[in-house]
Amino acid sequence: MKQELYKKAIAVLDANFQDGGFTIPSAGLYPFQWKWDSGFIAIGFAHYDVEKAKTEMRTLLDSQWGNGFIPHIVFHTDNDSYFPGADFHQSELHPLSSKKYRSTGMTQPPVSGFVLQEMHRIAEDKNDMLNFIKEEIDKVFDNHVYFYENRDPKDEGLVYIYHNWESGTDNSPVWDDIWDTMNPPEYNFVRKDTTHVDASQRPSKREYDHYLYIIDIAKQNNYDDGKIAELSPFLVQDPLFNAMLIKSNQALIELYELIGGNEDKIKTLLQWQAKSIASFNEKLFDVELGAYVHYDLRNEKAIRHITSSSFSPLFANIPSPERAKVLVNTMMDKFGGDDRYLCASFDPTNDRFNPRKYWRGPVWINMNWMLFLGLKNYDFSNVAEQMKKDSIELIERYGFYEYFDCRKDTGNEKPTGYGGNNFSWSAALYIDMVNTD
Numbered sequence: 001m002k003q004e005l006y007k008k009a010i011a012v013l014d015a016n017f018q019d020g021g022f023t024i025p026s027a028g029l030y031p032f033q034w035k036w037d038s039g040f041i042a043i044g045f046a047h048y049d050v051e052k053a054k055t056e057m058r059t060l061l062d063s064q065w066g067n068g069f070i071p072h073i074v075f076h077t078d079n080d081s082y083f084p085g086a087d088f089h090q091s092e093l094h095p096l097s098s099k100k101y102r103s104t105g106m107t108q109p110p111v112s113g114f115v116l117q118e119m120h121r122i123a124e125d126k127n128d129m130l131n132f133i134k135e136e137i138d139k140v141f142d143n144h145v146y147f148y149e150n151r152d153p154k155d156e157g158l159v160y161i162y163h164n165w166e167s168g169t170d171n172s173p174v175w176d177d178i179w180d181t182m183n184p185p186e187y188n189f190v191r192k193d194t195t196h197v198d199a200s201q202r203p204s205k206r207e208y209d210h211y212l213y214i215i216d217i218a219k220q221n222n223y224d225d226g227k228i229a230e231l232s233p234f235l236v237q238d239p240l241f242n243a244m245l246i247k248s249n250q251a252l253i254e255l256y257e258l259i260g261g262n263e264d265k266i267k268t269l270l271q272w273q274a275k276s277i278a279s280f281n282e283k284l285f286d287v288e289l290g291a292y293v294h295y296d297l298r299n300e301k302a303i304r305h306i307t308s309s310s311f312s313p314l315f316a317n318i319p320s321p322e323r324a325k326v327l328v329n330t331m332m333d334k335f336g337g338d339d340r341y342l343c344a345s346f347d348p349t350n351d352r353f354n355p356r357k358y359w360r361g362p363v364w365i366n367m368n369w370m371l372f373l374g375l376k377n378y379d380f381s382n383v384a385e386q387m388k389k390d391s392i393e394l395i396e397r398y399g400f401y402e403y404f405d406c407r408k409d410t411g412n413e414k415p416t417g418y419g420g421n422n423f424s425w426s427a428a429l430y431i432d433m434v435n436t437d
């Protein structure tokens, strides 16, 4: 059974790999290359097809703009089964955007640094992989320079995101607090996602109006970062995004040390790390909730909800061991229990929790993968084991879905996975988790 499933995971990834040298997250629903998906996918490929892993990352990094920015979607084809596509985003408005690929003008969590390190960890031929990393690593460093120079207006060591799609956790109830501060016009557009997936599992039309409106403001300003910082109604310091940046900084330090030379870059990375980690702990930790939370930089206030992102700093070694204990207690207290799989994407004790809807409660395998490794970092072996066991059990029971109900007992509803099926990062990280003790 396990062997069969492993083969199935490989088949999912191989079927989603495209001629252009990239992998779609899921056929129909997501027909292009997504930034953080690509990183997770490359980790899966590294276990059985190193060349595909390298190609995935090479193609993603090839989409980099002249200012170091790496976009969230690279539109390799003219496929019109996804909205909003290249014609809506118009990345060409930015003077330094890629001349080779059309893309969005927003980004996604900075996974590339730690992905290169994972690829090196997994590779059997370390020399060959290090040669590949030597070719690509400066692009990732330049991407981090972009973040610190353009996304940190107060010089705090914490970068902002200007759109919920930059977070990756697109429909999180956290964003409801921002939507309450906005009143966008109603847009006329044809949704494509709801032709592939039941509408009850996806964001609402009104939520999409907000998403499009923020992009319109950015477009009116040619995606200029300074203008976006000044005008975007959405400007948030996200713990998941910043934890991944910090994790990738650390990976770059260790990889540059392996490569040798590059002392100046290592020095810069160490300075970023010291500042970012201190600010992160000071500004984003909510003592009363016992968890890290998002900060609304536009309206200068914390958004006090607990999400699976609240625990992601474990992955980047951000909390002290004492604080890590507090975090794990919060996780087990609110998200744990015999009747639930770990780890819901949103606080199950909160009124906004919805176990079936996109990022409003279901379990996501990429989050579980990060939390599994984060728990191991701090030697919470039992909880880490449970995180891994639950992830594998969900996939074994339902298949390689995009997300899963965290409830073990769904009453009269037939339990199933949700969203897209044959989903690439669920397959890729299943492969990695079964190979990691």
Ligand code: 2M8
Pocket (backbone or CB within 6 Å): 025, 030, 034, 035, 036, 037, 165, 167, 168, 169, 170, 193
């Ligand atoms: C989902 O996001 C896209 C927009 O980027 C969408 O809903 O159309 C999110 O889960 C995001 O994190 C993910 O990268 C993307 C592709 O899997 O799908």
